[in-house]
Amino acid sequence: MDLNRFNPRQRKAITHVGSPLLVLAGAGSGKTSVITHKIAWLIQEAGIPARHITAVTFTNKASREMRERIGNVAPKDQIRGLTVSTFHTFGLNLLRREARHAGLKSGFSILDAEDAKSVLADLLKRESIEDRDIISSVQHTISNWKNDGLAPEKAQIQASDPQSVLAASAYVEYDRYLKACNAVDFDDLILRPVELLRSNPDLLGKWQSKIRYLLVDEYQDTNGIQYELVKLLTQISGALTIVGDDDQSIYSWRGAEIQNILEFEKNFLNTKVIKLEQNYRSTQHILNAAVSLINNNEDRLGKEIWSDIGQGNKVQIFSYFDGIAEAVGISDIIEKKILNKYNLNNIFILVRA
Numbered sequence: 002m003d004l005n006r007f008n009p010r011q012r013k014a015i016t017h018v019g020s021p022l023l024v025l026a027g028a029g030s031g032k033t034s035v036i037t038h039k040i041a042w043l044i045q046e047a048g049i050p051a052r053h054i055t056a057v058t059f060t061n062k063a064s065r066e067m068r069e070r071i072g073n074v075a076p077k078d079q080i081r082g083l084t085v086s087t088f089h090t091f092g093l094n095l096l097r098r099e100a101r102h103a104g105l106k107s108g109f110s111i112l113d114a115e116d117a118k119s120v121l122a123d124l125l126k127r128e129s130i131e132d133r134d135i136i137s138s139v140q141h142t143i144s145n146w147k148n149d150g151l152a153p154e155k156a157q158i159q160a161s162d163p164q165s166v167l168a169a170s171a172y173v174e175y176d177r178y179l180k181a182c183n184a185v186d187f188d189d190l191i192l193r194p195v196e197l198l199r200s201n202p203d204l205l206g207k208w209q210s211k212i213r214y215l216l217v218d219e220y221q222d223t224n225g226i227q228y229e230l231v232k233l234l235t236q237i238s239g240a241l242t243i244v245g246d247d248d249q250s251i252y253s254w255r256g257a258e259i260q261n262i263l264e265f266e267k268n269f270l271n272t273k274v275i276k277l278e279q280n281y282r283s284t285q286h287i288l289n290a291a292v293s294l295i296n297n298n299e300d301r302l303g304k305e306i307w308s309d310i311g312q313g314n315k316v317q318i319f320s321y322f323d324g325i326a327e328a329v330g331i332s333d334i335i336e337k338k339i340l341n342k343y344n345l346n347n348i349f350i351l352v353r354a
Contacts, residue, residue, distance in 0.1 A: 284313025
């Protein structure tokens, strides 16, 4: 397999096997190409059949794009049986195959967030609670407990203040309702497989044998229960590559735990760490501005991002009194560009929603 287009660190990341691999990939460092080519390399050079390789991403869009890019690298007959999916789709497929072991009947239902809220609203109505904010808070608390791998009974034991006691009581009733209706919710798609694999060694062995190599993208966005799933599937083989960037962790509000990537070396023995620090997207002045900000973060492993594109223009910062002044200022800048016959296709305005 020709890897000459890759830099030395990228090539090492693609070809490393034999121990867990942490690829710390800076923004614009070509990580997606590394993952896709690593999958092709595992099949073509390491001799691992595609049906024994699983790659996990965080969105359906990313999953589709990864599968498409792998298809451009390896022939279709070589990647037949390859699993590329989100965490939740992987968990759903596992539950469908092991429904009987999970205490589910075939054709079980999946509740989305709105369905789950309606069920909780009905359950809380019995306690004369109809406040929408309270219902949303209870739903959020239960979701966090599930993402931390906390069962209803344990949540009840740990609950100490009135709000958590209410949520724990609702969690117990909600769990009973789901089981009675042969249903799961979105969080269960990962929690239930983890509970199943923990409690059934034979089943765990079966899935460890099935997945001879696991790759996880955007690992900095994993939560507690997703970490447990990765650990269960690879704790014996160590056949694991995770790719992530501790500087791009922005989802703590939905349960992502930055410690999963910061402590990866402690949690997975003999880990090899490769840092992809060359940026192929931006000029050095842009990188310097970004690095000067991110270096203030306390919880980070650290990278030295660099580019050989050139220094480029310096980043300019303008401060405005309010939104109207900002809009006028930006339009003035664009107007000057137009007068200089600047191509409008090269102007981008990014805003916070």
